[in-house]
Amino acid sequence: MSPGAGVGFLISQLGYVISGRFKDLLAPLGLEPRQFLVLRHVAQAQGSSQQALGKALRIPPSRMVSIVDSLERRGLVERRANPTDRRARALHLTPEGRRMLARTFKVAVEHERAICADLSPAEREMLVGMLRRLTLARQLVPGVHPALTSEEAAAS
Amino acid sequence: MSPGAGVGFLISQLGYVISGRFKDLLAPLGLEPRQFLVLRHVAQAQGSSQQALGKALRIPPSRMVSIVDSLERRGLVERRANPTDRRARALHLTPEGRRMLARTFKVAVEHERAICADLSPAEREMLVGMLRRLTLARQLVPGVHPALTSEEAAAS
DNA sequence: TATACATCGTTTCAGTATGTAACTATTCGC
DNA sequence: GCGAATAGTTACATACTGAAACGATGTATA
Structure with missing residues (x-):
């Protein structure tokens, strides 16, 4: 690919x-x-x-x-x-x-x-659902953008 | 929201x-x-x-x-x-x-x-399709990640 | 041909953003 | 009380970045 x-x-x-x-x-x-x-x-x-x-x-x-x-x-x-x-x-x-x-x-x-202007409400919901499944699989902290925080402490 | x-x-x-x-x-x-x-x-x-x-x-x-x-x-x-x-x-x-x-x-x-491990092939295809349709996606240079390039020249 | 200007790669430099390590004041454990 | 730990702050050393200056070369123009 x-x-x-x-x-x-x-x-x-x-x-x-x-x-x-x-x-x-x-x-x-x-x-x-x-x-x-x-x-x-x-x-x-x-x-x-x-x-x-x-x-x-x-x-x-x-x-x-x-x-x-x-x-x-x-x-x-x-x-x-x-x-x-x-x-x-x-x-x-x-x-x-x-x-x-x-x-x-x-x-x-x-x-x-x-x-999301080009997405229907149903599509948007489906997109959010799939993205959320990806985030959950990656142990992200909800609502905290990692780019704005420190690299460290990931081991905690 | x-x-x-x-x-x-x-x-x-x-x-x-x-x-x-x-x-x-x-x-x-x-x-x-x-x-x-x-x-x-x-x-x-x-x-x-x-x-x-x-x-x-x-x-x-x-x-x-x-x-x-x-x-x-x-x-x-x-x-x-x-x-x-x-x-x-x-x-x-x-x-x-x-x-x-x-x-x-x-x-x-x-x-x-x-x-994409948690996504079925059909879901994956749908996800790609929707991501591509996001409005901001239209301004992107295919295959070039903007984080690795300069901020300028966007006006060109 | 002679002269001015543009372009390629490079080096220099100054601004910005970052985390670590000291430092002071205060609190806690014993 | 006395030493260790903690909250906030400051100082500093480091890394990254693009603008600008520079020499070498190419191009256009008279």
């Missing part, structure tokens, strides 16, 4: 373009994909420490610092004091952060719509 | 892992993905100059130098003199390069087999 025709190559090639396109869609909001990833997880687990978040997302502590820095500078996230541990910072979404997250979801929905 | 459930995210996530896996499969052969890309295209267009190849693959000239350097050092590719233009180098596959390419194709086939 000619390379470029297989499922593997197609998915890999498409994935690169799709994530690049999402990055472009996020750019007008002043958000990078990694910032979006962290913002979303802060919303899901308010009050988490930076390293707890970093562990879940496989982002090393030193990188988390600058990501949270940028989110805080933009007023989307707050570093509050943790009442029980003065070393840790409790991360919280600000109202502005919540609004931003809502905007990103709209972007994501539009992105998805554009990608 | 929750992020992580969409076609876009699934493909992007899968694509990253799949290309990473291919890189790992290539590693025992002492070949990196970009070297493989160039090697394959040298085979398809023997005698090309470096920049002609670079233009097709969207790899800037300065990068092409080190890629061809490494391929030549390993004895897979030759820089011959171009009889009609002494500036250009005519790239040719060596017999060893040809053997290497055959080995990489075996790797690619095995990779594809592993990916």
